[in-house]
Protein backbone atom coordinates (compact mmCIF):
# COMPACT_ATOMS: atom_id res chain seq x y z
CA UNK A 1 0.00 0.00 0.00
CA UNK A 2 1.29 3.45 -0.95
CA UNK A 3 1.49 5.74 2.06
CA UNK A 4 0.42 9.11 0.80
CA UNK A 5 0.38 12.39 2.71
CA UNK A 6 -0.69 15.88 1.86
CA UNK A 7 1.32 18.91 2.92
CA UNK A 8 -1.00 21.93 2.86
CA UNK A 9 -0.22 25.57 3.32
CA UNK A 10 -0.48 29.09 2.04
CA UNK A 11 3.18 29.10 1.01
CA UNK A 12 3.45 32.87 0.46
CA UNK A 13 6.20 32.10 -0.45
CA UNK A 14 7.57 28.55 -0.09
CA UNK A 15 10.67 28.74 2.14
CA UNK A 16 13.59 26.46 2.90
CA UNK A 17 11.77 25.65 6.14
CA UNK A 18 8.85 24.29 4.08
CA UNK A 19 11.30 22.36 1.93
CA UNK A 20 12.93 20.88 5.02
CA UNK A 21 9.55 19.69 6.32
CA UNK A 22 8.68 18.27 2.89
CA UNK A 23 11.94 16.30 2.77
CA UNK A 24 11.31 14.93 6.25
CA UNK A 25 7.80 13.90 5.18
CA UNK A 26 9.28 12.06 2.20
CA UNK A 27 11.38 10.01 4.61
CA UNK A 28 8.17 8.76 6.18
CA UNK A 29 5.67 8.63 3.33
CA UNK A 30 5.95 7.14 -0.16
CA UNK A 31 4.32 10.10 -1.81
CA UNK A 32 3.61 13.66 -0.72
CA UNK A 33 1.26 16.09 -2.36
CA UNK A 34 2.01 19.73 -1.61
CA UNK A 35 -1.38 21.42 -1.51
CA UNK A 36 -1.50 25.15 -1.97
CA UNK A 37 -4.69 26.25 -0.23
CA UNK A 38 -6.23 29.22 -1.95
CA UNK A 39 -8.07 31.28 0.59
CA UNK A 40 -9.77 34.12 -1.20
CA UNK A 41 -10.15 35.99 2.11
CA UNK A 42 -6.42 35.99 2.80
CA UNK A 43 -4.28 38.79 1.38
CA UNK A 44 -1.16 37.32 -0.16
CA UNK A 45 1.90 38.90 -1.75
CA UNK A 46 2.01 36.30 -4.51
CA UNK A 47 -0.90 35.12 -6.64
CA UNK A 48 -1.87 31.44 -6.64
CA UNK A 49 -0.18 31.03 -10.04
CA UNK A 50 3.04 32.65 -8.79
CA UNK A 51 3.10 30.50 -5.66
CA UNK A 52 2.41 27.31 -7.63
CA UNK A 53 5.14 28.20 -10.09
CA UNK A 54 7.66 28.77 -7.28
CA UNK A 55 6.80 25.52 -5.46
CA UNK A 56 6.95 23.52 -8.70
CA UNK A 57 10.34 24.99 -9.45
CA UNK A 58 11.71 24.25 -5.96
CA UNK A 59 10.54 20.61 -5.96
CA UNK A 60 11.38 19.97 -9.63
CA UNK A 61 14.08 17.36 -8.96
CA UNK A 62 12.50 15.75 -5.92
CA UNK A 63 10.85 12.42 -6.69
CA UNK A 64 7.47 11.35 -5.31
CA UNK A 65 6.13 14.88 -4.93
CA UNK A 66 3.20 16.48 -6.66
CA UNK A 67 1.96 20.05 -6.33
CA UNK A 68 -1.72 20.87 -6.43
CA UNK A 69 -4.07 23.66 -5.48
CA UNK A 70 -7.17 23.60 -3.29
CA UNK A 71 -9.59 26.26 -4.45
CA UNK A 72 -11.58 27.41 -1.43
CA UNK A 73 -12.66 23.89 -0.39
CA UNK A 74 -12.12 21.95 2.81
CA UNK A 75 -8.77 20.31 3.31
CA UNK A 76 -10.45 17.28 4.89
CA UNK A 77 -12.50 16.75 1.69
CA UNK A 78 -9.37 17.13 -0.40
CA UNK A 79 -7.56 14.53 1.73
CA UNK A 80 -10.46 12.09 1.46
CA UNK A 81 -10.69 12.47 -2.32
CA UNK A 82 -6.92 12.17 -2.70
CA UNK A 83 -6.86 8.99 -0.60
CA UNK A 84 -4.44 10.59 1.86
CA UNK A 85 -4.54 9.38 5.43
CA UNK A 86 -2.03 11.92 6.70
CA UNK A 87 -1.76 15.69 6.77
CA UNK A 88 1.74 17.02 7.34
CA UNK A 89 2.27 20.29 9.19
CA UNK A 90 5.49 21.90 10.20
CA UNK A 91 5.71 23.28 13.73
CA UNK A 92 8.51 25.60 14.73
CA UNK A 93 7.54 26.90 18.12
CA UNK A 94 5.17 26.07 20.94
CA UNK A 95 3.00 29.03 19.98
CA UNK A 96 2.22 27.36 16.63
CA UNK A 97 0.67 24.49 18.44
CA UNK A 98 -2.67 25.85 19.64
CA UNK A 99 -3.86 26.67 16.14
CA UNK A 100 -2.42 23.45 14.76
CA UNK A 101 -4.10 21.42 17.49
CA UNK A 102 -7.49 22.96 16.63
CA UNK A 103 -7.06 22.36 12.92
CA UNK A 104 -5.89 18.82 13.46
CA UNK A 105 -8.89 17.88 15.61
CA UNK A 106 -11.33 19.62 13.29
CA UNK A 107 -9.89 17.85 10.27
CA UNK A 108 -10.19 14.56 12.12
CA UNK A 109 -13.82 15.37 12.95
CA UNK A 110 -14.50 16.05 9.27
CA UNK A 111 -12.54 13.01 8.05
CA UNK A 112 -12.00 10.53 10.89
CA UNK A 113 -9.47 8.46 8.96
CA UNK A 114 -7.02 11.33 8.65
CA UNK A 115 -4.15 11.90 11.07
CA UNK A 116 -2.16 15.10 11.26
CA UNK A 117 1.57 14.57 11.58
CA UNK A 118 3.63 17.42 13.02
CA UNK A 119 7.21 17.69 11.90
CA UNK A 120 9.88 20.02 13.22
CA UNK A 121 12.19 21.59 10.69
CA UNK A 122 15.91 21.89 11.24
CA UNK A 123 16.56 24.26 14.12
CA UNK A 124 18.10 26.80 11.71
CA UNK A 125 14.62 27.33 10.28
CA UNK A 126 12.74 27.71 13.55
CA UNK A 127 12.40 31.44 13.08
CA UNK A 128 11.71 31.27 9.35
CA UNK A 129 8.11 32.10 8.54
CA UNK A 130 6.82 33.27 5.16
CA UNK A 131 5.49 36.47 6.75
CA UNK A 132 8.86 37.52 8.14
CA UNK A 133 10.67 36.53 4.95
CA UNK A 134 8.29 38.73 2.93
CA UNK A 135 8.75 41.65 5.27
CA UNK A 136 12.54 41.45 5.40
CA UNK A 137 12.87 40.91 1.64
CA UNK A 138 10.57 43.81 0.76
CA UNK A 139 12.46 46.11 3.13
CA UNK A 140 15.75 45.28 1.46
CA UNK A 141 17.14 42.60 3.78
CA UNK A 142 19.03 39.51 2.69
CA UNK A 143 16.90 36.37 2.87
CA UNK A 144 19.00 34.28 0.50
CA UNK A 145 19.71 31.65 3.18
CA UNK A 146 16.04 31.01 3.73
CA UNK A 147 14.56 30.63 0.26
CA UNK A 148 15.45 28.92 -3.01
CA UNK A 149 17.26 31.24 -5.50
CA UNK A 150 14.21 31.16 -7.78
CA UNK A 151 11.97 32.31 -4.92
CA UNK A 152 14.52 34.97 -4.00
CA UNK A 153 14.35 36.40 -7.54
CA UNK A 154 10.55 36.50 -7.33
CA UNK A 155 10.74 38.28 -3.97
CA UNK A 156 13.19 40.84 -5.31
CA UNK A 157 10.80 41.62 -8.16
CA UNK A 158 8.17 42.51 -5.55
CA UNK A 159 10.33 45.17 -3.94
CA UNK A 160 8.91 48.65 -4.27
CA UNK A 161 10.24 50.26 -7.41
CA UNK A 162 10.80 46.93 -9.15
CA UNK A 163 8.40 46.01 -11.92
CA UNK A 164 6.90 42.50 -11.54
CA UNK A 165 7.10 40.28 -14.62
CA UNK A 166 3.73 38.72 -13.89
Ligand code: PNS
Pocket residue numbers: 008009010011037073074075076102103104106107
Ligand atom coordinates in the same frame (compact mmCIF):
# COMPACT_ATOMS: atom_id res chain seq x y z
O1 PNS B 1 0.28 27.98 5.75
P1 PNS B 1 -0.95 28.20 6.59
O2 PNS B 1 -1.61 29.51 6.24
O3 PNS B 1 -0.68 28.05 8.05
O4 PNS B 1 -1.96 27.03 6.17
C1 PNS B 1 -3.26 26.99 6.69
C2 PNS B 1 -4.10 25.95 5.90
C3 PNS B 1 -4.05 26.29 4.44
C4 PNS B 1 -3.53 24.57 6.11
C5 PNS B 1 -5.55 26.00 6.43
O5 PNS B 1 -6.01 27.31 6.40
C6 PNS B 1 -6.48 25.11 5.63
O6 PNS B 1 -6.48 23.92 5.80
N1 PNS B 1 -7.26 25.70 4.70
C7 PNS B 1 -8.16 24.97 3.85
C8 PNS B 1 -9.62 25.21 4.28
C9 PNS B 1 -9.99 24.35 5.46
O7 PNS B 1 -10.09 23.14 5.37
N2 PNS B 1 -10.18 25.00 6.62
C10 PNS B 1 -10.51 24.35 7.85
C11 PNS B 1 -9.26 23.87 8.55
S1 PNS B 1 -9.66 22.97 10.03
